[in-house]
Amino acid sequence: MMLPAVIALWFAAWALNEWLVRRRFASPALARVRDLAVPVIFGATLLMLWEAVTRGFDVPTVLLPPPSMIWERIVNSVPILWADFQQTFLKAVLSGYVLGCGSAFLVAIAIDRSPFLQRGLLPLGNFVSALPIIGIAPIMVMWFGFDWPSKAAVVIVMTFFPMLVNTVSGLAASSHMERDLMRTYASSYWQTLFKLRLPAAAPFIFNALKINSTLALIGAIVAEFFGTPIVGMGFRISTEVGRLAVDMVWAEIAVAALAGSAFYGVIVLIERAVTFWHPSVRSARAT
Amino acid sequence: MTRALTEGRTIPILTVVAALVVIWYAFAVWLNSPWQIDRYEKAEVEWTTGQLINDTLNQERPVLPAAHQVAVEIWKTTVQKKITSKRSLVFHGWITLSATLLGFAIGTVLGVALAVFIVHNRAMDKSMMPWIIASQTVPILAIAPMIIVVLNAIGLSGLLPKALISTYLSFFPVVVGMVKGLRSPQAHELDLMHTYNASRAQTFWKLRWPSSMPYLFTSLKVAVAISLVGAIVGELPTGAVAGLGARLLTGSYYGQTIQIWSALFVAAALAACLVMIVGAADRIVMRRMGLAR
Missing domain, CATH: 1.10.3720.10 (MetI-like)
Known part of the structure; x- marks a missing residue:
């Protein structure tokens, strides 16, 4: 149940990025926003995957705590x-x-x-x-x-x-x-x-x-x-x-x-x- | 003859090295003398300057050991000890070296593979490059202990965890260098391949790969030096079992300054050898390709 969802999420984000980099924007401002958005989407996907995998597969927190737990600790x-x-x-x-x-x-x-x-x-x-x-x-x-x-x-x-x-x-x-x-x-x-x-x-x-x-x-x-x-x-x-x-x-x-x-x-x-x-x-x- | 000597590099380098050794001895006397004078006064012995200098250079646990003490220690722990002995620096050096080489190999393969993907896929380029650069501002060496301990907890111990730290450090220069190198063919060269109706694979193997070689070797020199650092730091938290990093740590626990310095010098020699080997490989490949400088 978990695994297909994770893989689907990964592919969806990747497809979004592929689509974004192939688009041509008329205005340079939009292109710049795109250049910023692509790595951000990639990073966010990684974080979500991390969260999903650690929670979904019950990875012991000693090994790798989920990002939300780390954030809580920081706060x-x-x-x-x-x-x-x-x-x-x-x-x-x-x-x-x-x-x-x-x-x-x-x-x-x-x-x-x-x-x-x-x-x-x-x-x-x-x-x-x-x-x-x-x-x-x-x-x-x-x-x-x-x-x-x-x-x-x-x-x-x-x-x-x-x-x-x-x-x-x-x-x-x-x-x-x-x-x-x-x-x-x-x-x-x-x-x-x-x-x-x-x-x-x-x-x-x-x-x-x-x-x-x-x-x-x-x-x-x-x-x-x-x-x-x-x-x-x-x-x-x-x-x-x-x-x-x-x-x-x-x-x-x-x-x-x-x-x-x-x-x-x-x-x-x-x-x-x-x-x-x-x-x-x-x-x-x-x- | 003398002109050739003064204009070459040998004489200046030797002069600077000689000056450094002199400074080293001066510092050794200066830093070690307070303790020595203290001892003289406790024992109520008359002492002369000559005697003081002589004694400061031959202390058991000096603040700064003199060059000859370090040399003697290195000689004792490399040549005069059996290689299998726990006190042999060759033994510890080999452990560090094997982790370095494994990490360097994985890092190089990973770096080249990533670079190939990045050059051929725009989405990879746009989404991964910023993170690869950001990954290096994370002080990974600082996290090394945790990675080692965590990997130990899941049963991975020995060579691999250390090698992984070396990998993380060494893949970065390789990726950056190779991306630059694989993109170094000029537009007209790529166009020529196009007129030959070359496939992507052919363009890669016949044009991009050969023209990236100079970049690859420059990055490899950086990568090999940095993966040695990774391996040494990776040895610090494992309870100081074996390796040059462990020698540093035990030396600092027990105040064995001579041991620290000899481990440092062996590590430096190791780094120099590794960089030189990569440099030699660089020259051979360049000559075979007709690119010798």
């Missing part, structure tokens, strides 16, 4: 979630992110003046970005204690190298002709830097900022597994898993996902505003 434990969010995101992630990206940016500008350092540091930076840096979490917890500074330290190290590598290659992005033009204007090093090379490097820098936004959240939460005061998203996840209170874990995950997406979204918005001249932004706007 009922806002203060705890808010405290965890404050500890992990507002304190550890944001401070680590700002310090890590900021220092990498400054270091990149400093080594940009020395080709020797560039050739030495860039391959190493590329190498280090491929390493499992998350492993330094236990060391940082040992050095900086249980509270948020140790998590911020992990975030700093994790965000440093992607930012460094991207900024250095971004600073090399302006072409010779453009730099020669700046020379004919008799502009100083700093003028060239601020008026030509930093704007030209912006797409690369934003790329690193986007990569780092997800890395930072991961770093902070995983670092909390190695020891925390009794607050924080990573702490909550690991203890509630131990107590098999899976709905709380999922509530925490939902908050993390929301925070991660919002963080990413904010950076994308800033990127659109700053690098409005870049082809990828312009073409996105045209369609």
Whole structure:
């Protein structure tokens, strides 16, 4: 009884999406609404399927709680979630992110003046970005204690190298002709830097900022597994898993996902505003 | 000769590495000395600076172990231990590596399959792409412990749960890269296939698939590094039984800093090897295709 209904629901939603993407809309506004609606329908279908399957097949809630139960848990434990969010995101992630990206940016500008350092540091930076840096979490917890500074330290190290590598290659992005033009204007090093090379490097820098936004959240939460005061998203996840209170874990995950997406979204918005001249932004706007 | 050396990459890299080692030793002395001085004063021994430096670099449980201590520990736990021994890093490294490779393989197959569907079906493209991107803003590594515990509860344990976390992390770069790669043939190339009356399958195998190869390998390099991270984090909550992640966790429980650092270095070496192997495969395939750069 259950199974055919679920399958029918799936096919109905899929057919609706197929029909939607094949339609041609005269006005661009309608087309944009369509582009928004299609993934939303898909996501809603997934949620409904999840709900139907967990309830219909009596999946033990320890394994996978239905979305409605998770939502109930979120609504009922806002203060705890808010405290965890404050500890992990507002304190550890944001401070680590700002310090890590900021220092990498400054270091990149400093080594940009020395080709020797560039050739030495860039391959190493590329190498280090491929390493499992998350492993330094236990060391940082040992050095900086249980509270948020140790998590911020992990975030700093994790965000440093992607930012460094991207900024250095971004600073090399302006072409010779453009730099020669700046020379004919008799502009100083700093003028060239601020008026030509930093704007030209912006797409690369934003790329690193986007990569780092997800890395930072991961770093902070995983670092909390190695020891925390009794607050924080990573702490909550690991203890509630131990107590098999899976709905709380999922509530925490939902908050993390929301925070991660919002963080990413904010950076994308800033990127659109700053690098409005870049082809990828312009073409996105045209369609 | 000297000019070639200074303009190449070797000398700059070696210089930077040497500088890093010097900084490391300086930090080791600085961070370890408070504890050492404390001990001297308790034992009421006269001490000189030379002696202090020597002792700080040879502590049992230093705050920051010196490079040679880590090297000795790695040597002891890889070459001098039997591979089957529980204290051998080769043993732990193999456990992590097998989970990594399994997850990487599943992730690659899944990623390529999804990309093929997305390229050939507009509804898939419109409805799934945003969710695939959103899926990566979910800090999956943070949820890894729960996935492991939950899968354990239904009787799935050992390699597969860890591999699934690696899969989740590694499929994303592959999907994004392959969608880009499979769409990289230009309009006139697709038109040419059309004039040949090529079927969709023929267009795929003779045009889209070959032209996506550079994109595939770039994504694979990212994917393999990230699936190692997934496997290591996946080992943290399983009660620290085996694997490099378990070595990190037990090291942090018992304050064995040298053990943590050696596990870290082995993990780093593993990551470097994996990326290099993918890079070598990349070069071989590119040369066979006549696309060598």
